[in-house]
Amino acid sequence: MRRVTQLAAVVLSGSLGMASLAACGSTSDSGSTAGSGSTASAGAGGGGLKVGMAYDIGGRGDQSFNDSAARGLDQAKSTLGASVKELSAGANETDADKTQRLKDLAGAGYNPVIAIGYSYAGSLATVAKEFPNTKFAIVDSTVDAPNVTNLVFTEEQSSYLVGVAAALKSKSHKIGFIGGVNVPLINKFEAGFTAGVKATDPSATVTPQYLSQPPDTKGFSSPDLGKAAAQGMLDKGIDVVYAAAGSSGNGAIEAVAGKSGAWAIGVDSDQYNQDALAKNKAVILTSALKNVDVAVLDYIKSFKDNSLKTGTVTFDLKSGGVGYSKSNPAFASDSATIAKIETAKQAIVDGKVTPPTTVKK
Amino acid sequence: MNKLLKKIDGERLLLGLAAPVLAVVTALVVTALVLLASGKEPFQAFNVMLDYGSKADSQIYILNKATTYYLAGIAVALGFRMNLFNIGVDGQYRMAAFFAAVVGAQLHLPGVLHILVIVLVAMLVGAMWAGIAGLLKVTRGVSEVISTIMLNAIATSVIAYLLSPGRLAELDASGNVSTKVIPDSGHLFNIATKGGSLYGFIFVAVIVGIAFWWGLSRTRFGFDLRTAGGSDSAALASGVNVKRMVVTAMLLSGAIAGLVGMPELLNNSYQYSLNFPTGIGFTGISVALLGRNNPIGVAIGALLWAFIERATGHLEFAGYDKEIAGVVQGVIVLAVVIAYELVRRYGLRRQQSRVGRQLAAQAVPSKNQEVSA
Numbered sequence A: 001m002r003r004v005t006q007l008a009a010v011v012l013s014g015s016l017g018m019a020s021l022a023a024c025g026s027t028s029d030s031g032s033t034a035g036s037g038s039t040a041s042a043g044a045g046g047g048g049l050k051v052g053m054a055y056d057i058g059g060r061g062d063q064s065f066n067d068s069a070a071r072g073l074d075q076a077k078s079t080l081g082a083s084v085k086e087l088s089a090g091a092n093e094t095d096a097d098k099t100q101r102l103k104d105l106a107g108a109g110y111n112p113v114i115a116i117g118y119s120y121a122g123s124l125a126t127v128a129k130e131f132p133n134t135k136f137a138i139v140d141s142t143v144d145a146p147n148v149t150n151l152v153f154t155e156e157q158s159s160y161l162v163g164v165a166a167a168l169k170s171k172s173h174k175i176g177f178i179g180g181v182n183v184p185l186i187n188k189f190e191a192g193f194t195a196g197v198k199a200t201d202p203s204a205t206v207t208p209q210y211l212s213q214p215p216d217t218k219g220f221s222s223p224d225l226g227k228a229a230a231q232g233m234l235d236k237g238i239d240v241v242y243a244a245a246g247s248s249g250n251g252a253i254e255a256v257a258g259k260s261g262a263w264a265i266g267v268d269s270d271q272y273n274q275d276a277l278a279k280n281k282a283v284i285l286t287s288a289l290k291n292v293d294v295a296v297l298d299y300i301k302s303f304k305d306n307s308l309k310t311g312t313v314t315f316d317l318k319s320g321g322v323g324y325s326k327s328n329p330a331f332a333s334d335s336a337t338i339a340k341i342e343t344a345k346q347a348i349v350d351g352k353v354t355p356p357t358t359v360k361k
Numbered sequence B: 001m002n003k004l005l006k007k008i009d010g011e012r013l014l015l016g017l018a019a020p021v022l023a024v025v026t027a028l029v030v031t032a033l034v035l036l037a038s039g040k041e042p043f044q045a046f047n048v049m050l051d052y053g054s055k056a057d058s059q060i061y062i063l064n065k066a067t068t069y070y071l072a073g074i075a076v077a078l079g080f081r082m083n084l085f086n087i088g089v090d091g092q093y094r095m096a097a098f099f100a101a102v103v104g105a106q107l108h109l110p111g112v113l114h115i116l117v118i119v120l121v122a123m124l125v126g127a128m129w130a131g132i133a134g135l136l137k138v139t140r141g142v143s144e145v146i147s148t149i150m151l152n153a154i155a156t157s158v159i160a161y162l163l164s165p166g167r168l169a170e171l172d173a174s175g176n177v178s179t180k181v182i183p184d185s186g187h188l189f190n191i192a193t194k195g196g197s198l199y200g201f202i203f204v205a206v207i208v209g210i211a212f213w214w215g216l217s218r219t220r221f222g223f224d225l226r227t228a229g230g231s232d233s234a235a236l237a238s239g240v241n242v243k244r245m246v247v248t249a250m251l252l253s254g255a256i257a258g259l260v261g262m263p264e265l266l267n268n269s270y271q272y273s274l275n276f277p278t279g280i281g282f283t284g285i286s287v288a289l290l291g292r293n294n295p296i297g298v299a300i301g302a303l304l305w306a307f308i309e310r311a312t313g314h315l316e317f318a319g320y321d322k323e324i325a326g327v328v329q330g331v332i333v334l335a336v337v338i339a340y341e342l343v344r345r346y347g348l349r350r351q352q353s354r355v356g357r358q359l360a361a362q363a364v365p366s367k368n369q370e371v372s373a
Helices: A002-023 A033-039 A065-080 A095-107 A118-130 A155-169 A184-200 A223-235 A248-257 A275-283 A292-304 A335-349 B002-037 B042-053 B056-081 B089-106 B111-140 B144-162 B201-218 B220-230 B232-237 B242-259 B262-269 B280-290 B295-315 B324-362 B365-372
Strands: A050-055 A083-088 A113-116 A136-139 A148-153 A174-181 A205-212 A240-244 A263-268 A284-290 A311-315 A322-324 B190-193 B196-199
Touching (some): A095 A113, A113 A292, A148 A292, A155 A263, A155 A322, A155 A335, A174 A184, A174 A248, A223 A248, A248 A275, A275 A284, B089 B111, B089 B262, B111 B144, B196 B262, B220 B232, B295 B324
Parallel strands (some): A240 A263
């Protein structure tokens, strides 16, 4: 028995060694680097526009962040004639997986390559160095490299504005914040929102609740958790709930719809106009907008026009990258509330008010 | 007699190999059917997988990933040998890696010592976290399946609490939360190859594998452990303190689990952040099942797992669905369990009939008893 296992081990390790010898000559991207050289020149014209997209976990169809980026990509496809390649992250990945995904895209000649989500920051820093002729973009994070554009948003500003709206609309002076996962990005929403509420109504309280703790990201995709959290808040007398929790927010909106006089505030997209929420849209007061689609489309456009900016591009209230929606007629017709929010907006644009980005713990 | 033993061992080996091969073949067939059902051509997909998976950089990736999976698999296998189902490897390695990262970043020691301290902290934390489940089992009779699952959830919360700015971590410019970076002296060597850098921790994994084999099959402790795993009462009768074995096995399993995060920490990220890989403990269960708790089997399982992940990762690029990886892995685990059972029954039947034949031919009972033992 022992001799046999030894033999097997020797044979196995031998064959592994042989395989590595045989494959020594080629790496997975060596075959295509020649191709990348020819397409890497920026602004190669509409026909040659090949956009690579690496989604965060959840990918296309998450009804949230990734989908917003996908919308921008779809527009680029139809209006700019870009050909696209989309890959998405899986569960329990290491940086090595993400690095490989970006390398796959860049190596196959996709240029620009867009990484969605802060979790790509580490891997993009590596890959950007290896492919200096390819342009990269990353959403929600910053990577310091000459060929990387950082697309970041001032979510605290839009959250501040909907915080003002929440404070004005709450009768009980009790307001709830539901965060998907307790990560710095979502803390930013909470900080801005709380500041907006407090600035408008110092007597109001904001109760924050996070649906899951990292590394567990289910809080972004569990409508049942969102619903339960919102229900708990409503039971405690909270009458305005702001959910920054991806598709979990849909559950929160559903719960709020069950209580008359309560309001829900949407996030990222104009949720009043989302088909999936049409049934309960009357309770969606407004949404804190984060136009990832616009950012993605603008980025691809600027690449095509040869007007690409690298470094950090901030999408804020001033540039219209973030904002709040006025689709709900019940909200839009409330001119007193709108006027106050507009005043707050102007103050932020003028730099008189700077909403905080972190929560004190 | 000697000749006879040899013959049986050869056959056992053949039967032992039959099960995983059967499982992998079944998995391939099922995957092919799934691909066909989704309107894709399966052989092209397998071709893409083989082609991509055998590139030099893929091989390095596979070896690096397999190092991690192997350690997780051995941690689970050690529990299995003692009839303990340690589902908590996941929480154990995350706790271990987190505290090891925190301690490692605070220290400034000469190279080898620094790394040793980090590894020791990881093993200690992993052992302690697993030890809770062991103690609960022997003192309160709590099933380790339940307690380790719950300890996973608690580990998640503890890390989430401590891994936040102002506590044991800081917010970096990219919007990630991470512990401080371990200074250079705490970095383990990487071997530069054409396909990228091979983690030096792979040698530790090999040592762990050898120690696992030697400890279990060549020491009294290993014998006691396997006996206690086979039958509580038999172990008790032969003078083994079963309770102590349970705690010791959990501690050891946890200590090995503590190593799982080390290749990533010491060879790649040098810090614990929100991006630290999760879920490897569960992969370890699959790998241990696949490898039949045998150190070489687990190694093959870990390599296969890493290969599947690597190769299917590229399938998405080639226009296939990336979920195929999950299908292949899921089917392999199911098929392995079924195949082992089938092969075991087949082997048992063969053995019985052979013993029956010998009984009839020789009518010397004492010899045959030895054979069937």
